[in-house]
Amino acid sequence: MAFKRKSVFRQRLFRLPLRADTRLVDRFKAYLSIQKDSLEQSFGRIWQTPVASTLTILVVAIALALPVSFHALIQNARHPIEALETTSQISLFLKPELGNDVGRVLTEKLKKNPALMGAKLMTKEEGLRELGAYSGFGDALAALGSNPLPAVIIVKPAATDPESVSRLLVELKTLPEADLVQFDNEWLQKLQALLAIAERTVMAFSILLGFGVLFIVGNTIRLELQNRHEEIAVAKMLGATNHFIRRPFIHSGFWYAILGAALAWVVANLLILGVQDPVNRLAELYGSPYRLSFLGAGDTFTLLAIAMLLGVSGAWIVVAHFLRRIDAD
């Protein structure tokens, strides 16, 4: 008899008839309508508490706008620098005692080199004129009796990757006429290194501020949970699953993050708009067709997706913690 009793219990345990007594189609329809209602309701709740919600959304927006605008500016800086990279050139200074004729012969020879896109001779006189024009030392240079400048050949490498460039540099250095070979790209590389540092810094700040968004949304949801403590307790008593209780709060987190991200998008574009004029004037001064660009579709999408992820996970963490505490009570 004891055995039989036990087996009945076991049967019952594995064959629990505990399910909603509704059809699957109805349940799916209900699910959709619940999702829609819940999204609307959580939006309505945000709308009904304008001050608190606006504060949260503003803080989220600021936390997101900072990294986003820096990111946009760095991306903007990256384009002209990459454009510069293709115009890199090598200055081949000839030994000062060699005259322009030697330079001319060497230039012709270099032009036939397949590793080079072109070579142009800058004679001693041209060099002096250019230095005078750009440095403002014109008068002082005119006072010099003789021209101290060497002839220079400006060489354009065919390939711009660092390896072939350095191979070319070695090749040029071994020329008997060469005194000094200078790769004008070095400053560009330094600039790029600086840019990389800036990018890393922005990335680190982004991660920090991302955590900020997580905590802000989490904290707002926590307050909301406390306000609706009684409601949650009653719903649990009436058979609400944790999923059911979690849903509206996840949706609140979603709204805070999405609205904050939308505001951040506006703020970032306003910042870009603010610096647009001076940057464009600078580009004009350099005769560059470059213009500052706003946040593109890809960046906007990434911003919204990351914000959504942060908002939803912030809410999730807090609600999960809350539910665990309630269950323990």
Add this chain to the structure above:
Amino acid sequence: MRDYVLPPALIPDREWFGPLFVYMSIIVFKHVTKRYPESGEALSDVSFVIERGEMAFLTGHSGAGKSTLLRLIPAIERPTRGEIMIDDVPIHALPARRIPYLRRKLGLIFQDYRLLNDRTLFDNVALPLLITGHNPQDIGRRVRAALDKVGLLRKEKCFPPALSGGEKQRVGIARAIVHKPPLILADEPTGNLDRELAEEIMRMFREFNEVGVTLLIASHDPDLVRRFGRRTLRLEQGRLLGLS
């Protein structure tokens, strides 16, 4: 129906849990003990059976373990020892994720009503149906039927703070029956109400019982219980003293 079943107090001791028995009974407590780490044993070795379709009372002084017993059934508390079967489900062994589905089979009525003050009567009563995921038309129909049954259909757009105590308890009852549970548990449902209102609530319970709902009602008012002449479980200091 009763004729087929042995006196309930005897059944657990005879260790007879055949399928017929399981079918006939909706609540089975078998040597259930609940001990709190702070306050000691609230229930000790309680065994009883409530049949399907029965209306039973649970009496005893405050602190006798009535509330604890009623909290064990929806698995708000878990027993320290013993076995509890509710509508064929062994809830002493029920995993936590199944508990919501157990509670959906129950109608719970509280002494302090536990209504949501920021929602209309309609929304309060609709909550169990929202939780189970009924479609909106169905919810409207059922909620109105439940409110009609307790005589509050006209006030469906009111908020609970605008109601009297008796009306609040009727809303609580509407919420407990709207999803048509086979078992209703009421913890001191008339504790805050005067005699007349209490009578009215009890009459309502009897009506439910007549259509086949099982009710277990905790009450510390012996007069009320006696007047209804139903089976009564008497608890004292955590022990089941007897059935009358």
